[in-house]
Amino acid sequence: MLVQSQTADGLALLDDFIRSCAFLHDDWTDHEGVGGWGQYTTNPLLFSPPVCVTSSLAGYGPRTIDQLRSLGGFQGSIIQPEWRTNNLALNLRSDPQAMAALREQVQAQRLHLSSFYNDPGRRIDAIAESLSSPDHTVQAHPSHSAFMQMYSKLRFSDYIDGVPSPQAATCESLADLKAFARDSARANPGMVIKLDHRNLFHLDSADDIDGIADQLEYPLRVETAYPLTATPIVNAIRWKGQVAPLFMVDQYIRDWLHWGNGSPASGTAEQRARMVEYTLRIGEQMEGYEGVFGVDFIHTPDGAIYAVDINARFCSSTYPYGLLTRAGVDPDRTHTRYRLVPCRLDSLDDLTTDREFIALTPGSDCGLFAYDPVAYFELPHPVHYVNYVCVAPTAAACLALDEMMTRIIARHTARHSADD
Incomplete structure (x- = not known):
């Protein structure tokens, strides 16, 4: 917390x-x-x-x-x-x-x-x-x-002095990558190969490398993969010589891509305090950077915490949780779910005017809001993705809101799909 x-x-x-x-x-x-x-x-x-x-x-x-x-x-x-x-x-x-x-x-x-x-x-x-x-x-x-210094996966190690991170190496060639993969000192056989922000590969063992070899460019960063119990992110800001945390939330990951967030974040009080401490250490090493940033962490079954990525930008979670925290909703003390889901809508008003929709209002601790429609205006019913947030005082109530929103989206998507 x-x-x-x-x-x-x-x-x-x-x-x-x-x-x-x-x-x-x-x-x-x-x-x-x-x-x-x-x-x-x-x-x-x-x-x-x-x-x-x-x-x-x-x-x-x-x-x-x-x-x-x-x-x-x-x-x-x-x-x-x-x-x-x-x-x-x-x-x-x-x-x-x-x-x-x-x-x-x-x-x-x-x-x-x-x-x-x-x-x-x-x-x-x-x-x-x-x-x-x-x-x-x-x-x-x-x-x-x-930005470009922080964006490069090869520079990650420059900013994590005093912060635990996965076993990793910078590889200049396929031979380097295979040597890392077969290193008996590694904790696990799995690997994550990072080329850039959106381009990464998750491999179960060294035997999988040849299957992707023609897609790799060097130098690259490779890390040992670990079994996961949680994947939180700490949002923070570095501005005018000061570094401070904003909030901490869990991340929902599907096929190694971000699909949403939730709160309160996972972990014990001691683990959460360590993540804040590590984030501040990283922020203090980001010389020349000004603005919001996020640090992705993983938790492993043995209780270890590793920093695995630095997002030198506003994160997907910054916007909705920034709105909530500035409106007085504390993610540490409130149950929330933020999701990005596919749909077929004319506009977000399809959702917010639905008979089931419960709108989050000022001062309330229960409700929904939708935002940032991803639209393709050349197509009928152009909104193809929607971001939404559920807020509730309990985990059960938050899940019920999420299920309600899923029904609302499915109903309107089915109606519009039938029109095509």
Whole structure:
């Protein structure tokens, strides 16, 4: 459990960071060959930053936006560049009117620029430079150099001094990888091979390496895989020379991909305290980085805790749990479930206007909210994924809400699928 004073310090830093930045959070990907409005461009609206650049609000619906506004979201200025591609940063750079509107607000309020990724495809630093003036230099958080250093799996060991992590090696060749795999000193035969953020392989033994050898690029990082009892994440912030935790939640993993979160997080009080301590140690070693970050942990059956990844960005859990904590809901003392699930909807109002839907309201400890529809507007019933959160005072009540939402989504998905 997080110490209350630590959480207060973290939330104060987060509030200051939000007030200091315009937000441009872009995680575009092509899905099944269809150029879609990807996740995350609307997520910062849950925080109500002074300015948010986003792709579209068309998948939300007025009832859903009204509910999120009542919880403290959707209260800042919104800039929507003309649609050209599913790369929001490119759309902004290609739209002089949107750039001028953003520059005017950034300069008037002396804001900086928060991004989700700051990789070469987005050129966030170039946008920050374009927004600057002699009176106010706009800084990108994180900067391109800081983000790329943290993004590389090969640099993970640079930030974990004093923090337990899996047995690992950097391999320059297939021979190096096979030597690591056959090392008798390793605790388990399984391995996780990490190429980049979304590209990893989980192997049961050295015998599986040849089957993926043609897909590997070197150098790469390989770690020993362990049996797992829990996979929590600690969200934290490094800002203005200070590092503080925000909250801790469990992660739901399917096929080694993130599909949601829940709270309270697993582990004993001592284990949870250690995860916070390790996260702060990592944050103190992230020289040059400014902003929110997350540290993924694993728990093993023998009680060990290992840090396995550093997310140098806002995490999927940051947005919904940031909304909850800033609204006074403590994930450590409340049962929650956050999920990303497939669907077929016209908008999120299909859900929030459903007769069964129980809306989370200000001051309540029980209810639901939906957000961030992932939509493909070239298709009928364009919302194909929905994010939602259940909040309840007990585990049983939270599960009941989740089952209710599953029924609601299934009912509307079946109705729309029958129309196709």
